[in-house]
Amino acid sequence: MKIEIPSLARIEGHARLVVDATSGELKDCRLEIFESPRFFEALLKGRHYRDVAPIIARICGVCSNSHTLASLAATEQALGVEVSRQTLDLRRLLAYGEILQSHLLQLYFMAVPDFLGVGSIFPLAKSHRELVMRALRLKKLANDIAHVVGGRPVHPVTPCVGGFSALPQAQDLLELRRRLVAVFPDLEATVELFASFDFPVFERQTEYVSLADDDGYPLLAQTLVSSDGVLAYVPDYAGVIEEFLVPHSSAKFARMTRESYMVGPLARVKTGFSKLSPMARKVAGAVGLHADTVNPYHNLLARLVEVVHCVEGAIHRIDEILVAGLKLAAVVVPEGGGSGAAAIEAPRGTLFHAYRYDQNGCIESADCVIPTAQNLANIEADLRALVPTLLDLPREELTRRLEMLVRAYDPCISCSTHLLQVHFV
Amino acid sequence: MNKPRIGFFDFTGCEGCQLTVLNLEEELLELLELVQIVEFREIMSGECEHLDIAFVEGSICKPGEQERLREIRAKATTLVALGACADTAGVNALSHFRDLKEMRREIYGGEHPPVVTDIPRPLSSFVKVDHRVPGCPIDGREFLSVLQALLLGRSPQLPTYSVCVECKLAEFTCAFERDQVCLGPVTRAGCNALCLAAGDRCRGCRGMIDNPRSGPYYRILEEYGLSELDILDEFRTFNVSGRGGSR
Secondary structure, eight states: OEEEESSOSSSBSOEEEEEEEETTEEEEEEEEEOOOOOOHHHHHTTOBHHHHHHHHGGGOSTTHHHHHHHHHHHHHHHHTOOOOHHHHHHHHHHHHHHHHHHHHIIIIIIIHHHHHTOSSSTTHHHHTHHHHHHHHHHHHHHHHHHHHHHSSSSSOSSEETTEESSOOOHHHHHHHHHHHHHTHHHHHHHHHHHHTSOOOOOOOOOEEEEEOOTTSSSSSOSEEEETTSOEEEGGGHHHHOEEEOOTTBSSOEEESSSSOEEOSHHHHHHHHGGGSOHHHHHHHHHHTOOTTOOOGGGHHHHHHHHHHHHHHHHHHHHHHHHHHOOOOOOOOOOSSOEEEEEEEEETTEEEEEEEEEOTTSBEEEEEEEOHHHHHHHHHHHHHHHHHHHHTTSOHHHHHHHHHHHHHHTOOBHHHHTSOOOOOOO | OOOOEEEEEEOBSOSHHHHHHHTOHHHHHHHHHHOEEEEETTTOOOOOSOEEEEEEESBBOSHHHHHHHHHHHHHEEEEEEESHHHHTBGGGGGGGGSOHHHHHHHHHTTSSOOOOOOOOBOGGGTSOOOEEEOBTTBOHHHHHHHHHHHHTTOOOOOOOSBHHHHHHHTTOOOGGGGTOOOOTTTBBOOSTTHHHHTTOOOOOTTOBOSSOOHHHHHHHHHHTTOOHHHHHHHHTTTBSTTTTTTO
């Protein structure tokens, strides 16, 4: 039996799944990435630091805020730029907004149709109108966080090296806070919805990797940790992450201690379970998500738990910003170049940016390591373990299960094929 | 009554424009009353055979993509370029000024047969594009107005004046006054000078207006001690048409 899903739907970007199994034996299982490479790091060469974040954000529309934040932090490290407490708070709020945008889109638009047996959310507008209205309300709130802080929901315009070129209005932040508090009934209904779904049972132990939880639930830490005991300083990421090429993919694959590892919501929940907000921990209990699960489908539950965590986190962050009072400060960037690296927990996992600047503040070399590229080897390893257990299923159901597994990772192919590791000589 | 069938397709890009369509939360349900969305791979399974309007995002940079684009063109009555990558090659245009072979070597090294791609080109290099929604990303309101015009059987109109006009009307400080090189004088309006409102400068993502007034622009450049090259460097971030410039 050969199964080929020529263009996987309800994921971001272009990938093809090929499974070849005869008489109960798995011969081949490949996640082929055929998105065209865009050579982003090479395109940055010679660009001034002011242009770097706006260009590199275009790697991905869904994760543009994460790319912007990782890029700015790496540039600031490289050039020795100090940022204020207010800037850090606003960036954290923007990061929460992005995780909410992306997670809610994945949960409602990409995952829910699998559980309700439809091809997309559109037919649900008639059959499950309240569900769709709720999805849109939640998604709009997430987008509005990014809009208020970053200037627009996709490809932010206000974050810049050293801080922000324009600040949100206090009244807009207050309004966001009011809506965040009012959204809890929608969150409860979402939790009920996902608690009612039957998740496929599939267990495979792997290595789980995320930023550390030393300053709260993993988001912007300076250290990287893994369930196999790796502990590394973020600028040393290249020493612990081994990237490698496979013939069927225009994105590089990655490994650390074993043949593959996982980044993303489930890995973060494992690292930072005790740092989740009180309500998020309660939700984890309600949907049966434990820190020791090894079921990759539970990425969906981890995403849901993070949605609750980020809503609570956003409320606290707005309070802190408003209590301190918003002040637009001049940005000071010292002359000269240097090297720097930074990481952020993007919706799909740990995202690294590293740059080297010349004396004029222009890029000499750039490197980005993308969450989905780090997950690709792990998705394939999961598929190789999963397929032999499902060969008795009708072809259609088997295909559905495999697609659901890929979707559980919420892969972002545009990101992963922007292409990695460039060294200019 | 049969609802018009519309579809969304993507090539090489970031899918931020399709995302911007999905971000029209307040209008989406109403939109579904007016049209039937028959294909949208990012969020739905399945493919369609014929459609009235195809919105196509992304640039074309390999033979397989050209073929798929021609198929979409063949099955769609109207084809609309959605966003800068489809319209002007967008940020992908940056690679027009680099040697592709050299970039492949830099990235893949000698260890892997490189993925064969050509320089990214806008849709109009290969098929007839009927209309376009410019910008990186698109403006959701503008998408709605283009769609509305098409549904009413009218030809969508984009602003013919520059971002400068919107910026001046909003009374923002001129970016040149802040020592920045701004493409506002030659870039098509319609974004409400969003980047200038955010304290940035215009980076030209909406492409050039049809008849830019180059005379006054030269005077601005002269006044601020800038050259054509300074402008071209900026212009090339989102546009291919500036390739080579006047040199």
